[in-house]
Amino acid sequence: MTAPTSWWRANRIWLAALPVALAAVTAASSYNLDAWWDTGLHRELASASQGDFAEVTESYDDGLGQTSRTLAVRLDELGTVDTYPYPYDDPGPPPDGVDAVSVRLRWRAEPDQVLRGCTVALVDDQGRRYEADSAAYPTACVPENRGGPTDPHGDVGRGEVPEGEQPRRPSWTTTPVVLVPQGRTITQVLVWWDRPGFVRLSVS
Amino acid sequence: MRAPRLTATVAILAALAVGNVINTRLDVNTEQLHPVAEEGRIGKVTHLTYGDVEVTDVRPAEYVAPRFGDDLSPKAGGVFVLVSVKVTATREPTLFLSAYLEDSRGRRYRAASKANCAINVDGGTGIPVYALFCFDVAPQALAGLRFELSRGNLIYSTLNGDHLADVDLGISDADEASWRDTDAVYLAETTSLEPFELQEVTLDQVPS
Numbered sequence: 547m548t549a550p551t552s553w554w555r556a557n558r559i560w561l562a563a564l565p566v567a568l569a570a571v572t573a574a575s576s577y578n579l580d581a582w583w584d585t586g587l588h589r590e591l592a593s594a595s596q597g598d599f600a601e602v603t604e605s606y607d608d609g610l611g612q613t614s615r616t617l618a619v620r621l622d623e624l625g626t627v628d629t630y631p632y633p634y635d636d637p638g639p640p641p642d643g644v645d646a647v648s649v650r651l652r653w654r655a656e657p658d659q660v661l662r663g664c665t666v667a668l669v670d671d672q673g674r675r676y677e678a679d680s681a682a683y684p685t686a687c688v689p690e691n692r693g694g695p696t697d698p699h700g701d702v703g704r705g706e707v708p709e710g711e712q713p714r715r716p717s718w719t720t721t722p723v724v725l726v727p728q729g730r731t732i733t734q735v736l737v738w739w740d741r742p743g744f745v746r747l748s749v750s
Numbered sequence: 751m752r753a754p755r756l757t758a759t760v761a762i763l764a765a766l767a768v769g770n771v772i773n774t775r776l777d778v779n780t781e782q783l784h785p786v787a788e789e790g791r792i793g794k795v796t797h798l799t800y801g802d803v804e805v806t807d808v809r810p811a812e813y814v815a816p817r818f819g820d821d822l823s824p825k826a827g828g829v830f831v832l833v834s835v836k837v838t839a840t841r842e843p844t845l846f847l848s849a850y851l852e853d854s855r856g857r858r859y860r861a862a863s864k865a866n867c868a869i870n871v872d873g874g875t876g877i878p879v880y881a882l883f884c885f886d887v888a889p890q891a892l893a894g895l896r897f898e899l900s901r902g903n904l905i906y907s908t909l910n911g912d913h914l915a916d917v918d919l920g921i922s923d924a925d926e927a928s929w930r931d932t933d934a935v936y937l938a939e940t941t942s943l944e945p946f947e948l949q950e951v952t953l954d955q956v957p958s
Binding site: 553632641644673674675676677679725727730 | 842
């Protein structure tokens with residue numbers, strides 16, 4: 547006569563599967579985690595110290611499917627300027643107690659890379675982030691009137707340069723300006739196109 | 751064998767009961783978390799985890815005149831309540847999307863789009879933004895109004911668990927009685943990086 551099988555022993559396979567099932571249920575319910583990941587800056591694509599190029603290749607989806615961009619960017623210099631290009635007003639001095647900080651960036655990329663629509667931000671030693679106004683700087687990462695191809699849309703295919711614009715040169719400089727309260731110590735410059743990926747450039 | 755079978759039956763029934771509670775009481779499609787209110791008052795800075803909010807002025811108006819163009823000045827259905835606010839994002843650029851008035855009966859009022867004042871505030875980090883919100887409020891709901899401002903949520907249109915400035919506008923019953931009959935007219939303002947003074951104006955009648 548054999549010993550009676552215990553409940554735990556009889557159901558050991560299901561018991562072992564239980565943690566897996568719980569993990570699957572949690573993953574299936576994690577849309578808030580997806581939103582958090584997709585809307586924040588969580589994935590460092592590349593980094594470099596001031597004066598050195600950060601080499602970047604980023605995969606992303608455009609209207610036609612998966613593609614990528616490859617570029618190199620270098621932080622040359624931070625400075626302050628007297629006027630700020632207010633998006634819906636004449637250029638003028640920054641508000642009282644605020645500096646207009648210019649960010650000189652040097653870029654290298656093939657002319658067919660889509661680099662429009664980036665954001666440039668400064669981060670201080672307390673982790674506070676200051677962004678260049680996208681309305682003031684729609685071309686923070688590309689030369690004005692030579693921005694290179696746009697993302698495909700309508701009848702515009704991948705890699706097409708807008709009508710009337712010359713192709714972008716292989717290297718260029720941009721200098722967006724960011725409003726920063728006086729007395730803040732800037733330690734990093736961040737550049738990104740599609741969150742959560744970003745490029746980190748350290749300020750020395 | 752009867753005891754384990756009974757245990758299994760009870761466990762299955764318990765699992766069904768727990769599942770039912772999860773599906774009915776914890777429906778993910780309903781707003782689960784109330785916003786976390788940080789109470790404040792006029793002239794005092796309310797500190798949120800992501801920004802500072804200060805109501806600097808509140809006053810009534812019958813009309814809010816457009817700053818530009820030849821449009822006629824909109825008249826309040828009740829009374830326009832003009833709330834001047836200084837807002838500063840403290841950690842990162844922040845869109846203060848959700849601005850409401852709440853009356854003493856818990857009814858909420860959106861900013862009146864016809865007044866052409868601010869409907870939200872987009873603030874750079876550490877840079878104060880000055881905004882004027884204009885609300886059209888029933889005359890009998892003025893006393894006890896509170897101004898509420900928070901980030902809100904563009905995706906889900908809720909205030910789910912957000913930190914919210916909840917500022918008592920200090921409108922008394924006596925204020926309500928006098929505000930009902932206001933004939934004041936002010937020029938509309940939206941948002942500005944510089945402080946502004948509200949400008950009282952006189953309207954010209956349009957020949958009919």
